[in-house]
Amino acid sequence: MRVIALGGLGEIGRNMTVFEFGGKLLIVDCGVLFPEEHQPGVDVILPDFTSIRDRLNDVVALVLTHGHEDHIGGVPYLLRERRDIPVVGSKLTLAFIKAKLKEHGISPRVVQVQEGSQQKFGPFDTEFFAVNHSIPDGLAVAIKTSAGTALHTGDFKMDQFPLDGRITDLAGFARLGKEGVDLFLTDSTNAEVPGFTISEEDLAPAIDTVFRTSKKRIIVSSFASHVHRIQQVMDAAHRHGRKVAFVGRSMVRNMGIARELGYLTIPRGILIDFKAAQKMPDAKVVLICTGSQGEPMAALARIANREHEIEVGDGDTVLLASSLIPGNESAIYRLINALTKLGANVVHKGNAKVHVSGHASAGELAYCYNVVKPRNVMPVHGEFRHLIANGDIAIKTGVEANRVIIGEDGSVVDLQNGKAVITGKVSAGFVFVDGQTVGGATEESLEDRRRLGEEGLITVLAIVDPDTGKLAEDPEFFVRGFVHEPDNFSAAIQAVEKALSTLPRKHTVAQVESLIEATVERWMQRTYRRKPVITAIVVDA
Structure with a gap:
């Protein structure tokens, strides 16, 4: 079995891995990378499809582990090249991607799965496992062929008190480990962080403090897919007698989907539209918008630049309820300074416990290695320092050093006779989306x-x-x-x-x-x- 990494190695984003066996291809995730300041005019960055473009008819399925943009954002661009690729995912993930594809005029062929599901796609037998992350309905996927079994975790952590009660299926991991895992592809984002990632429920006191002490409006900025965090904000607003309005197209769309499917519970009468919120007393309003990463076109950045109808002033509180993605530091601190200059009290991860990561820390990774006992390990989803730290954890748990694969985008890994080795490299450069042009910018x-x-x-x-x-x-x-x-x-x-x-x-x-x-x-x-x-x-x- 051949594994080709087209994104997500050496970067936080563009996650895309291709599995090849028996002349057929199975793709796991197809995400985007968000541009940095030295990439002016670029909207998003795609994986490079060059190495599989003339083999798209060999693709038996595209498996999506969860609904974050760095895992699904590139799907519309892949399906433009072959529209009938089966798109496989959980209920919420498929709902998010179908809404995104509708904007591109694409009606996908979807296959809904859930934890415990087993499906055959061409020569690949797949099995899906529940994983806990910062978005509901995340899945890990086991990919089985006669050449061996690979387990891809997607993004995960081991929160023992998740808001939705859905924990990572370590029992399933252990059972698969007893059967034999030949290649373990593991989330590396927090591999440098010691111990265990704290639980989502630990944020409740800090969020409640924000609501208790704020005298005027509260403006919460979060990822448009962070259903768990939005649920916490909704619950706090309900306790403190505030109405909530969503601001921004993607936020309105995604929360509408989450509510319709039962992943977001909104107390009766608490949700109002933005126009109604503008007429209410400031002390009774919560606005939830996008832009926590300082994206220039997102609602919060336009608010900070006085380019939005929401005007922030003295006494308003802005809650940044998301992580700081590597590479976005300057944009986020510039955003915080601009909002503070306008008189807002900005509450963020640096001065309050208002965010926890959705990724497993070093202790959780070690736990998983001891449970799965893989023959070979390929750290994924991380910058090189994260990949190397993850590999070191694997070695400490007993994986032989020569069986830990530290790859990069484009690395070709062959699994044969129980041994995984890098055997080559394919094109995996940045493909820039600039307005309506894909790949034109260089x-x-x-x-x-x-x-x-x-x-x-x-x-x-x-x-x-x-x-x-x-x-x-x-x-x-x-x-x-x-x-x-x-x-x-x-x-x-x-x-x-x-x-x-x-x-x-x-x-x-x-x-x-x-x-x-x-x-x-x-x-x-x-x-x-x-x-x-x-x-x-x-x-x-």
């Missing part, structure tokens, strides 16, 4: 955007004699975003004149433009130690 175009933002733009308009290649008159320099002294391009004009004297007798306009651009760029670097984007426009005299 690292080179992002570098141009960064230069435009940091260094500015200079357009050189030059009138050139086509016969001699000489300037008919001094070129004009049009400058945007670059600070300079007036009339200080005379030396640059001399450099251009000198460069044009080297042109061959037969030359094209494109050659002249390239030569001017390169010359002005070198002059800018020598003179200003700057690299603005240079564009030359040549007109025949």
